[in-house]
Amino acid sequence: MQHKLVRLIGLVVLATLVLAACRPATPAATQPPQQAPTEVGETATAVPPTEHKVVITWWHISTAEEHKALWQKFADEYMAAHPNVEIQITVLENEAFKSKMTTVMQSGNPPDIFQSWGGGVMIEYAKAGLLKDITADLDADGGAWRSTFSPGALGVYAYQGRNYGVPWDMGMVGFWYNKALFAQAGIETPPTTWSEFLEDVRKLKAAGITPIALGAGDKWPAMFYYAYLAVRIGGQEAFDKAYSRQGSFADEPFVEAGRKLQELIALQPFQDGFLGATYGDQATLMGNGKAAMELMGQWAPAVEKDNSPDKQGIGDNLGWFPFPMVEGGAGDPNDAFGGGNGFAIGKNAPPEAIDFVKYLTSVDCQVQLAKINVALPVVKGAEVGISDPLLLAVQQGAAKAKYFQLYYDQALPPAVGSVVNDSVQALFAGTMTPEEVAQAIEDSFAQEMK
């Protein structure tokens, strides 16, 4: 809650700044966007342009000063190297971006390059024919561009084997743990399997330590457990089958995920009153060293520090390990669950736009992004920009993943995401069975896909 409030205030301030900063750029953005690019773009493919400039429109939501400046620098560099290209940047605040996207998408005029989180929303755009298929560009020269990406992260921007965008940041959810408390409970190495994990939870409990901090009142932190178990047990196949309607979200793997979660819940590993707690409470418990671990994304250390009295969190005692493998599960232990940021390519984008995005996702640019701590790079070799060893571990985890499961609330339609959250909370409260949870999700998905 506190986190959200701070973010809200920040966004309002940023929005005013952006509005003020954007003023000179606005006339350019309101010009009919598709005319110039398409016309010139077509000629550009045939003959090198002499006097016509290729205009690329680029909408991003990186309003933080340092980040915005870096994007501008990349654009300036590219324009300097390609004098025939003009890149028009529109910086939008997150919510403003979303509402503006709805309008331009309804009018059928997407920008050439724009912020995307992949998954469900991007798929809707792709289905409506509003995005450019860049599969061929990724595969050109023997897949030279494609091979630079970690495959899981790239897959988030693909639909039915075709690519419509590329990632520039990708993190994943994993367990953040307190090494001192683990040692106190006699646990030497973090668990790698679900049974080891449950065993460690028992050990922590026996040592009088709260094993897990959880803000189940906010629902989504609790959903992570269910979603990750489904990823481990069903793997990509189960999700893809359910999503493409060849299978169902009530299939065995999704029910089994609920059963495995019940095994954990039965141990009562969470702090008292976890059903009413917020994510802020969860981070506070971790930051104050009062719980041994939490399942959270790459932002966890920063939020823990923020919620601790000395703003240092638990310092060097913080460790990270990936979600344990479930014995007999169909998923690969390297499969990851999480999300990040990327750019989608609008249907009218000139070839230069794709070339520019290629530049944006070059190792050099990715390292610079990582250095200012605004992204966990997705391109091989760019991890040298990350200085924090824990974030490096997260980045490596995400990079290793062949199958990357996007957050359920981004991968699935909003109504289904909400049903998943509500039902999983009921599972934690003991008012729904695993079968009922899976069936509720399936019913909702079936209705949305109707």
Added chain:
Amino acid sequence: MENSVEERKETLSASPRRASLVLTVALFLLPAFILFAAFVVYPMLQSLYYSLFNWKGFGPAVDFVGLGNYQRILTDRAFMKALGNALIIVVLSLTLQLPLSLAMALMVGRDLPGRRFFRTIFFMPYVFSEVITAIMWMGLFNPDPDRGLFNAFLVLLGLKPQAWLGDPHQVLGCIFVVLTWKYFGFHMLLYMAGLQNIPQEIEEAALIDGANGRQLITHIVLPLLGGTIRTSVYLSVLGALQQFGVIWVMTRGGPVNASDVMATYMYRYSFIRFWLGYGSAVAFVMLLISLVFSLAYLRLVRQQDYLGGGY
């Protein structure tokens, strides 16, 4: 003869005057009516229209489902739970919150030392916004004894700390405490105003006749406060039926619908699941419930207030 002519003249000239009066009234009402129509009537009709569709809020509503949304509402267990919770809050408000407000009003309405101070203190929660109230009480209810005041006390007394908002059986009670804390000051103010309207002489006469303090309250004060009590009951019920802010901020209706009320249910379906057609139907059901209550209450209970039967 002359007389009747005079009368005829008057009735004749009365009708144009009457017409111009009507026109004047209509013109004065027009601005308010336009605003009312544009911002109240039109959205209500629009929401009624959308409630007949399966509509996600994007583009025009095309998937007509007739009364399907209403059928779903009436068979949805979660909605029934929300309705039940709203009724529990209504009953608790009437049986606990209002008597408490009245007792407070009787206390601070008298010549007690420091009554001005207490009057201000008691009224203050009503001035706070619902969000501030909710966040403040979330802190008090925090289950961690190091952070939450209530559990800190329990631990100090050697008792077991409670989950409060995290316990489906306790959460509604906790919410009710917060609502009472926030709104009793308002009702207290109503009662104090009502008490001031009771003529001093009646109380004095009763005292001279030998009435004791209790008799004074049950036979003089309460009957004479009738009109105020009826108003306060009316406002309290409508407020409880439409409660949203405190609950949404504190629990989002959770854990697992345990503190859900109609408005939080409507918000969740409309703006988290983006079922705006269904959400509109819920809003309309809420409107109907409030409207039926209002009409019935005005007709059956408050009519005497308007007929001048007062008190």
